Amino acid sequence: MKVTLDVNGTEHAVEVSPWKRLLDVLREDLRLTGTKEGCGEGECGACTVMLDGEAVNSCLVAIGQCDRRAVTTVEGLAKGDVLHAVQRALVACGGAQCGICTPGIAVCAAHVVDRGLVVGRDDASARAQVRELLAGNICRCTGYQLIVDAIVTAAREVGR
Numbered sequence: 581m582k583v584t585l586d587v588n589g590t591e592h593a594v595e596v597s598p599w600k601r602l603l604d605v606l607r608e609d610l611r612l613t614g615t616k617e618g619c620g621e622g623e624c625g626a627c628t629v630m631l632d633g634e635a636v637n638s639c640l641v642a643i644g645q646c647d648r649r650a651v652t653t654v655e656g657l658a659k660g661d662v663l664h665a666v667q668r669a670l671v672a673c674g675g676a677q678c679g680i681c682t683p684g685i686a687v688c689a690a691h692v693v694d695r696g697l698v699v700g701r702d703d704a705s706a707r708a709q710v711r712e713l714l715a716g717n718i719c720r721c722t723g724y725q726l727i728v729d730a731i732v733t734a735a736r737e738v739g740r
């Protein structure tokens with residue numbers, strides 16, 4: 581099947597099985613290896629990308645569902661040399677963790693921040709909200725505190 585898709589603003593055409601996972605097309609066919617595989621079964625969020633602006637687990641999406649659709653991967657969050665507010669905040673707050681979980685967290689957080697979904701008025705409610713919104717992104721080895729700090733920081737910056 582020939583599939584045409586826009587990835588990070590560039591159009592690509594791939595000839596693949598319609599059942600091939602979006603995750604594998606991104607990594608193998610398009611060489612966009614920023615998107616990572618963790619569990620491979622929709623549980624960890626490592627493979628998160630945006631599909632037509634919605635955060636999805638790319639390990640659960642068949643490429644046959646993606647024809648003429650737009651995908652944003654972690655490689656597409658920065659605009660040229662300018663990092664997304666979430667990426668800047670992850671660096672500033674020390675929330676950039678390992679290379680497996682961080683890309684998916686960055687994409688999901690960018691989705692949440694760009695949509696203005698963090699509306700908690702005080703610190704505690706904003707933090708609780710971020711934890712809930714990012715509940716699908718799992719780190720298997722350390723904590724979430726600095727990630728939450730970063731996303732609250734980015735949400736405030738973008739919402740200003």
Ligand code: FES
Nearest residue numbers: 618619620625639
């Ligand atoms: S690799 Fe897709 S959710 Fe874990």
Ligand code: FES
Nearest residue numbers: 677678681719720
């Ligand atoms: S899985 Fe990435 S730091 Fe834990």
